[in-house]
Amino acid sequence: MLDFFTIFSKGGLVLWCFQGVRGPAATAPVNALIRSVLLQERGGNNSFTHEALTLKYKLDNQFELVFVVGFQKILTLTYVDKLIDDVHKEFRDKYRNEFQQKGALGLLNGTFDFKDDFMRLLRDAEESSKVRAPTVMKTFEQSLKSQKTVKCMIETRGEKPKEKVKNKKNKGSKKDGTEAVAVPNKASAADKQLSAAGDKEELTKDEILQKNREEFFRRHMKAGEKSRSPKPDAQKEKGKKPRVWDLGNSNAKVLDYSNSATNGSTEACPVEEFDPDMALGDKNREPGRLYDLEYESDDEAEEEKVVQNPSKPSVKKGGLGGMFGMLKGLVGSKSLTRDDMDPVLEKMKDHLIAKNVAAEIAVQLCESVAKKLEGKVMGTFTTVTSTVKQALQEALVQILQPQRRVDVLRDVMDAQRHRRPYVVTFCGVNGVGKSTNLAKISFWLIENGFSVLIAACDTFRAGAVEQLRTHTRRLNALHPPESHGGRTMVQLYEKGYGKDAAGIAMEAISYARNQGFDVVLVDTAGRMQDNAPLMTALAKLIAVNAPDLVLFVGEALVGNEAVDQLVKFNKALADHSMAQTPRLIDGIVLTKFDTIDDKVGAAISMTYITSKPIVFVGTGQTYCDLRSLNAKAVVAALMKA
Numbered sequence: 001m002l003d004f005f006t007i008f009s010k011g012g013l014v015l016w017c018f019q020g021v022r023g024p025a026a027t028a029p030v031n032a033l034i035r036s037v038l039l040q041e042r043g044g045n046n047s048f049t050h051e052a053l054t055l056k057y058k059l060d061n062q063f064e065l066v067f068v069v070g071f072q073k074i075l076t077l078t079y080v081d082k083l084i085d086d087v088h089k090e091f092r093d094k095y096r097n098e099f100q101q102k103g104a105l106g107l108l109n110g111t112f113d114f115k116d117d118f119m120r121l122l123r124d125a126e127e128s129s130k131v132r133a134p135t136v137m138k139t140f141e142q143s144l145k146s147q148k149t150v151k152c153m154i155e156t157r158g159e160k161p162k163e164k165v166k167n168k169k170n171k172g173s174k175k176d177g178t179e180a181v182a183v184p185n186k187a188s189a190a191d192k193q194l195s196a197a198g199d200k201e202e203l204t205k206d207e208i209l210q211k212n213r214e215e216f217f218r219r220h221m222k223a224g225e226k227s228r229s230p231k232p233d234a235q236k237e238k239g240k241k242p243r244v245w246d247l248g249n250s251n252a253k254v255l256d257y258s259n260s261a262t263n264g265s266t267e268a269c270p271v272e273e274f275d276p277d278m279a280l281g282d283k284n285r286e287p288g289r290l291y292d293l294e295y296e297s298d299d300e301a302e303e304e305k306v307v308q309n310p311s312k313p314s315v316k317k318g319g320l321g322g323m324f325g326m327l328k329g330l331v332g333s334k335s336l337t338r339d340d341m342d343p344v345l346e347k348m349k350d351h352l353i354a355k356n357v358a359a360e361i362a363v364q365l366c367e368s369v370a371k372k373l374e375g376k377v378m379g380t381f382t383t384v385t386s387t388v389k390q391a392l393q394e395a396l397v398q399i400l401q402p403q404r405r406v407d408v409l410r411d412v413m414d415a416q417r418h419r420r421p422y423v424v425t426f427c428g429v430n431g432v433g434k435s436t437n438l439a440k441i442s443f444w445l446i447e448n449g450f451s452v453l454i455a456a457c458d459t460f461r462a463g464a465v466e467q468l469r470t471h472t473r474r475l476n477a478l479h480p481p482e483s484h485g486g487r488t489m490v491q492l493y494e495k496g497y498g499k500d501a502a503g504i505a506m507e508a509i510s511y512a513r514n515q516g517f518d519v520v521l522v523d524t525a526g527r528m529q530d531n532a533p534l535m536t537a538l539a540k541l542i543a544v545n546a547p548d549l550v551l552f553v554g555e556a557l558v559g560n561e562a563v564d565q566l567v568k569f570n571k572a573l574a575d576h577s578m579a580q581t582p583r584l585i586d587g588i589v590l591t592k593f594d595t596i597d598d599k600v601g602a603a604i605s606m607t608y609i610t611s612k613p614i615v616f617v618g619t620g621q622t623y624c625d626l627r628s629l630n631a632k633a634v635v636a637a638l639m640k641a
Contacts, residue, residue: 002077003053003070005118006030007091010038010064016091016112020071029053029070038066040403040611041395043368049073058084060092061376062335063099067091079125086121288447292630293593293617336373336384344388345370355638356601358560361608369395393635396604400631402613406587411548412450412519421453421512423520423545425505426589427538428553429565430526433591433618435464437553438521439471441589441616443623446479446489450518455508456494457501457541458525465494468523478623491517501525502541509545522547529568539576542583551615553589554606556596562605570610585610591618594625598637603629 004026029050054073352362415422458464493508527534
């Protein structure tokens with residue numbers, strides 16, 4: 001039984017509504033559909049789940065209408081797709097003239113009496129589903145197995161199957177006369193095999209087994225003698241010389257931590273000298289500012305070429321040729337069909353996959369664009385390619401723009417007013433750059449005047465604590481306490497290796513609250529999304545400490561793997577959390593963005609699958625190489641040919 005069926009315009013005006021059962025109104029689920037699917041350009045799938053309801057919808061792009069049906073998700077209603085198609089066709093045909101003649105005024109002033117028609121279509125759809133007889137399984141007598149006899153399934157030892165013998169005879173008949181010379185030799189070899197088979201039948205099983213063992217050892221002994229070759233007299237020198245890097249430290253004592261008295265005390269570690277300019281990168285930057293990603297699109301490059309070469313003469317084409325070339329591919333005031341868009345969408349899908357968008361996401365994006373444009377009336381001088389490309393660009397920009405913007409600085413100041421630290425937890429797979437980008441974010445927060453406590457909760461990877469200790473020393477050297485009124489701006493909280501990460505994070509948050517730190521950045525161990533014990537430990541850390549922000553750190557080099565990582569991380573956090581409303585990923589840190597040129601598809605894949613924003617983008621090796629996502633720049637790079 002249906003819960004509701006509603007028809008409304010894309011402008012938000014409800015034209016007609018049917019309430020099937022007594023219960024909550026259709027307002028909340030329909031609003032959720034509009035926010036999560038229609039406004040976010042996620043129309044690749046015509047189904048949407050909201051709490052206990054399943055919603056199916058259909059778009060009418062010609063008259064800007066939306067048809068939505070809702071029912072309980074535990075029910076399997078096979079007639080829903082047919083019903084929504086029939087209602088769509090009936091409603092269009094009945095009120096077509098009113099839509100075409102009056103337009104928007106027809107929607108405002110029109111009265112749509114559609115209840116009787118809808119009930120008739122609903123009865124027809126329900127009856128059609130009952131008429132279909134369920135598929136009956138075949139009986140044993142109807143199967144091929146019943147036609148086989150027991151005799152044909154018995155194979156005698158030493159006897160070859162008849163089919164193979166027939167095939168060999170057919171192959172032999174096709175051979176040329178030149179190959180007939182080898183027939184006597186083959187026949188003699190076959191006779192030997194038959195005689196050997198006859199001897200084996202006369203022997204007992206133990207004798208046959210012993211004989212086979214002797215033949216096996218004899219063959220391998222011969223093969224071993226052939227493979228042995230005399231060793232060369234001149235032997236190569238064993239080992240290799242250690243490589244000395246130009247920027248490396250040749251003093252091994254600096255790297256020796258074996259005599260350290262305590263694990264985690266900054267006094268026990270030697271102070272390392274480094275160049276501040278190399279750590280900061282751009283000298284002309286504005287301190288504390290998070291710059292946007294920059295990308296030069298093809299249109300800007302073409303405009304620059306036109307300005308640079310104003311004196312270059314333009315090549316004129318012939319009159320008729322130019323006219324036909326201009327009119328080629330134009331669609332004159334007609335409705336777009338799926339057949340018109342399929343060739344263009346196929347090329348767009350291949351282009352997105354080549355740009356590192358996950359294949360599944362590329363298919364859903366093209367399907368969403370097709371549903372958005374199908375039935376839409378085109379302009380007189382508009383090509384199908386340009387229309388589809390424009391719609392795809394708008395969809396990509398909409399996907400990259402988050403539903404809720406994460407403003408870290410605003411949230412930190414809000415936590416300051418409540419006299420508590422703002423806690424951020426970093427998670428992700430191995431080797432994506434969690435610790436490095438944590439240090440970059442620490443530097444950005446320090447430049448904005450916030451003190452940072454780094455919690456070293458990666459107690460598994462060798463060197464993880466030492467890496468954070470080195471970053472802490474360098475950040476303190478760039479922002480010494482003397483420049484901040486004697487206040488230490490960054491400090492490391494660590495308890496060594498092999499300890500409980502959730503306990504260390506809890507102690508670090510308590511220490512930050514007592515010492516007055518503004519932000520706590522929790523570094524966790526890298527883990528694969530399929531490792532259930534480690535994912536359980538991560539869910540425990542997040543559930544126990546309840547951080548303000550959970551950031552997933554992913555690299556821009558991945559393609560299809562990005563979808564698998566994010567889906568399984570979210571699923572693991574939901575499954576292993578004891579809370580009734582489990583805490584999932586709140587945002588994404590996209591790293592190694594400087595290594596991919598224009599193959600920026602991972603940004604689309606990650607935001608599409610999670611509906612979460614990309615908060616930070618790592619673009620280099622210095623502390624200043626941190627950017628905020630510019631949706632238009634990413635889409636321009638993605639659409640570049």
